Amino acid sequence: MTKLVERTSKPSVKGLVEVEQLSVSFKRQGHHIPVLESIDLKINPGEFVCLLGPSGCGKSTILNSIAGFIRPNRGYISVDQRLVDQPGADRGFVFQQYSLLPWKTTFQNIEFGLKIRGLSKTEREALVHEYLNRVGLYKHRHSYPHQLSGGMQQRASIVRALVNSPSVLLMDEPFAALDAQTRHMMQELLLSIWNDLKTTVIFVTHDIEEAIFLSDRIFVMGVNPGRIKTTLTVPLPRPRHTDDILSPEFVQLNRQIFDLIREETLKSMDI
Numbered sequence: 001m002t003k004l005v006e007r008t009s010k011p012s013v014k015g016l017v018e019v020e021q022l023s024v025s026f027k028r029q030g031h032h033i034p035v036l037e038s039i040d041l042k043i044n045p046g047e048f049v050c051l052l053g054p055s056g057c058g059k060s061t062i063l064n065s066i067a068g069f070i071r072p073n074r075g076y077i078s079v080d081q082r083l084v085d086q087p088g089a090d091r092g093f094v095f096q097q098y099s100l101l102p103w104k105t106t107f108q109n110i111e112f113g114l115k116i117r118g119l120s121k122t123e124r125e126a127l128v129h130e131y132l133n134r135v136g137l138y139k140h141r142h143s144y145p146h147q148l149s150g151g152m153q154q155r156a157s158i159v160r161a162l163v164n165s166p167s168v169l170l171m172d173e174p175f176a177a178l179d180a181q182t183r184h185m186m187q188e189l190l191l192s193i194w195n196d197l198k199t200t201v202i203f204v205t206h207d208i209e210e211a212i213f214l215s216d217r218i219f220v221m222g223v224n225p226g227r228i229k230t231t232l233t234v235p236l237p238r239p240r241h242t243d244d245i246l247s248p249e250f251v252q253l254n255r256q257i258f259d260l261i262r263e264e265t266l267k268s269m270d271i
């Protein structure tokens with residue numbers, strides 16, 4: 001696995017995400033139900049942010065809107081000052097469910113986007129092999145998804161998204177289905193890759209510790225309708241280490257976020 005390295009001071013030049021007054025409602029039994037109301041976000045190039053909040057507050061809906069899968073009722077989203085109105089190669093997506101094509105090998109799954117972009121066989125091979133080595137999957141390049149563990153499949157999914165050099169990596173609870181140990185290794189691996197590539201990451205999770213361990217900033221969401229309740233900056237230095245969860249700053253932030261989410265969860269349950 002790649003070693004954690006110090007973050008250099010060289011700034012990313014792409015990956016600015018701006019969301020202005022985003023409102024989304026879904027039609028249910030003939031009624032428009034507001035899900036998101038007036039969301040404003042500015043995520044800087046190379047930043048790692050998490051969306052955290054109670055179930056149903058609209059975290060995935062924000063991510064899907066930035067991906068261009070959902071058309072908002074109101075508001076604008078731009079990536080590097082280009083308006084988002086459909087999915088595009090500038091945004092990579094990693095889902096919770098393993099989404100590799102079952103009939104293709106690891107190599108073929110990752111190569112797919114590069115083929116569509118017209119890279120030559122030699123260029124594709126060099127790039128895919130480089131990434132596979134980085135995440136320790138080179139020797140599994142000829143395996144099919146069902147022959148890989150859950151953690152391996154998510155490593156391949158991350159590489160599949162990153163190999164196309166997106167400006168932004170959108171991740172919707174990518175590690176939620178993994179056991180605790182694998183999950184932690186995946187978090188470290190993701191930070192290591194992010195550290196090297198400086199791709200902007202927007203990460204959805206339910207897990208407060210995961211959000212603190214990974215993020216520069218955390219957007220804590222409220223419910224009914226979904227909105228940004230508070231934005232918190234994580235005061236921990238980088239690179240992050242496993243022991244950071246024992247630091248007073250970590251424990252204090254964990255408690256603060258727990259209370260914020262509890263308040264919103266009770267609200268959503270009408271208690």
Ligand SMILES: Nc1ncnc2c1ncn2[C@@H]1O[C@H](COP(=O)(O)OP(=O)(O)OP(=O)(O)O)[C@@H](O)[C@H]1O
Nearest residue numbers: 026027028035053054055056057058059060061062
């Ligand atoms: N396509 C859809 N049609 C109708 N309602 C939808 C649709 N997608 C999401 N919703 C509703 O919008 C609300 C927000 O859903 P969303 O999945 O964005 O929340 P979330 O915060 O990501 O939830 P969770 O943490 O449980 O995954 C929920 O009430 C959900 O039922």
